[in-house]
Amino acid sequence: MGTLSTQNIRKRLAESLPGGLIITPLLEEEEQTKDNTIDLRLGSEFIITQRTSFEAIDPTQKQEMDQKIGDYQQHLRLGFHQRFILHPSQLILGSTLEYVSLPNNLSAYVIGRSSWGRLGLIIATATEVSPCFKGSITLELVNLGEAPLVLYPGVRIAQLVLHTVEGTGTYSGRYSCPTGPEFSRIHFDVEMEFWGPTKEAAEIKPPVNLKTP
C-alpha cells in the first residue's frame, strides 16, 4: 500500500471507466492536483442541527431515530456566492462539491487543509474512504476557533490522499451514491440493539418526585 504521487493521480484521473478514478467536477485540475493530494471543494448542501425539538440521540432506539432524526437535523442549500457562517463549537454536515468514484484498487483519506485548520476549522472525523465508494463525501465541519468562520460553497476546503490497496477492496457502506451530505445512520449497526437497555431496564419506572416534608 502506497500513497499516489501527483503524477499517478493525474494518470489515474485520465483512465477510462470502470477502472478509472473519477473526481468530478475538477474546476482547476492542475491547481487541485498537487503535492500528492487532490484538493476538494465545499458543496452547497448542508445539514444543520436544530435543538428545539429533539431530546437526545440514542442510537439504540432505531425506530425513534428513524422517525425523529429529521427533527434534529435539517437540510439547507445555499447558492454559490452565498455564505454560511460557522460559529465556534458549531457542528454541521457538509459535503464535497466533487463526486468521487474510487476503483477497487484505491482507497483514500480525507484530511483538512492546514490553512483552514489554523483558523480552527475541522472538516472530517471519519476520514477513510473505501475502494469502490461512489458519491460526494460527507464532511463533519466544526469550528474549534474562537471567531465565527465564513464559508462559501466552492472554496477548497479538504484534501484527498489516495492509496493503492493490496488486492482489491469493496464498499459495503450504507450510503448509496450520495450527492450531498447524509444524516447519520449509526442506528443501522446490526448489533446496536444488543447494547441498548434491556426490556427490564426499560420498564424500571423513573423515581417518583419525592415531596419534601
Add this chain to the structure above:
Amino acid sequence: METSTIDYLVTAATEKLKSFQDRLSYLKLVRFPTANPNKLIQLFSRISELLEKKLTTYREKFQVSRKDESKHSIVREVKLLVLLIKTLGARLRYIEGASIERTPWSMVHAVQELAQGLLNDTVLIIRPQWHYNYGGVDVIEEWRLDLNQEADIREIFDRVEWDAIHEGLARRFYILSFPGLERDNVLLHVSLGHEIGHLLLSGFLDQEESLFGKRIRTKIEQLDPEQEKKIDSKYETAADRIKRAFQIRRRALEEIAADCFAISIFGPAALLALHEFALFARSMDKVSEATDWYPPWRTRLRYALRHLDWPTWYTCFGTIASDSKWTDGRINSGITILNVLNVHISTLEQLASETDDQTEIQKDPLTEIAYDSLDESLERGKNDLDSQVDQSRKFLSTKERCVEIFALLERLHYKIPPNEVLIAKPIGSDLDLAGRTRTPATLASIFNAGWFHRVAYLPSIFSFDRSKTYFEELDILNRLVLKGIEMSDLQREYAPYSSTRN
C-alpha cells in the same frame, strides 16, 4: 361627501398595502435557487411603493376637491388601487413556490439560462403548482387579464410611471410551472421545453387565426344539413360555431407546435416525456370541452414522432454504440441499450399509426374543420419557431451529439453524474495536462442520457426484482441527473473566470 370617508378608505387601503409589503419582506428572506424571484420581488416592491405614494396623493386631492363628482372619482380610484393590490397579492404565490425547498433546485439555473437565451428581455421563474400539468404564464399579462373585468393598470399608472417601475428590470416575467407531485421526477421536466415553445408561439398563433379565419368561416357556413345535425346543439349560431372551431384549432396548433419545439431543443427525451404523460390519459383519441380542447394524445405523439425522425437518430447512434464498453449481467452494451430503446420507440410508432383519433375528430364537424389544413399551419409554425431559435441551440442528430449522449450514458451506468465528457490523450511529460479536455455536457444530452438509461435499463431491473431495488435505482438516477445538470452548469459558469485568470 365627508373627509372622514376618504380617511377611513385610505387607511383601510394602506392596511392592505402594508400586508402586501409585509409578505414581500418575508419573501426577501426566502432562499431561492437563483436571483430571478428576487427580481420579481423588486418589481412588486416598486409597484407597491408607487401605490403608497398615490394613496397619499388621493387623500390630499380629496381634501382640496370641492365637487362631489371629483370626490366620487377619487373614491373610485382608491377602490381600484386596492383591487390592484389584492390581485397582485395573488401573484405572490409564484415567488413563494420558487424556493429551494419546493423546486428541483439543481436544474433551475440551467433551464433559466436556456429559456432566457431564447426569449428576449425576460426573467424566468420556475415553481411547482398543485394542478397536475406544466404551464407557462406572463405575470403582468395575467395580472392585466385578472383585472380586465373591472379595471386597467393604465388607469392607475401612466406610461412614464410604468416605464420607471421597470427601469433596470426585464420587461417580461414568465412563470414556468411544473406539477408539484413530480418535483423529484427530474426527467419529466424536459416538458418545460414544451412550455418555452408556448411562450415563443403567441405571435404566430394570432397571425394564423387571421390567415385561416375566412376559410374556416366559409366551411362552417357551407355545412350540409347532415353535418349540421352532428353539431352540439349549444353552438346554435354561426358565430358560436366559428368561435368554437377557432378555439379547437388554436389549441391543437399551439400544443403540437410546442411539442415539436421541445423535440427541436431536447431531441428524443422530449418524445419520451410526452409519452409518459400520454400513458395515463383517460382517452388517447378524444377532443372535448372536458379536456379543454387539447388535441388527442395519439395525434400529438404522431406529430412528435414525425418531427423527431427517430430512424435518423437510430442510425447515428448505431455508428457509435458498438464503441461502448459497459457490461453487467442484464444489459451488456451500448448496442443492447440502443436496441431496447428502439423497441420502445417502435411501440410508440405502433400507437401513433392507429387512426382512432382521426375517427373521433371526424365525428364532430367543427373539430374536423378545425383540424383540416393543420399540417399546413404546423409547417409554418415550425418555421416560425425555427427562425426564432439559433441553429446552435437545436438538438440535432449529429455524430457529436450521439457520442456525447453515449459517454454520459456510460457514466450513469457506473453511477457517476453525467456532467462532462472527458477526453484524455496520453500524457506527454509526467505532469502535463495539456491533452486533457473536460467538456461540460449540454442540458439536452444529460436529459437524453437519463431517459435512455431509464427506459432501456431500469425496466430490466424492475422485471428482475420488483422490490425496492428498482425504486432505489430510480432515485439514484434522478439524483445523478440533477447533480450532472448542476455540475455542468457550474463548469460552464466557472470556465470564463478560469481562462481569464490563467
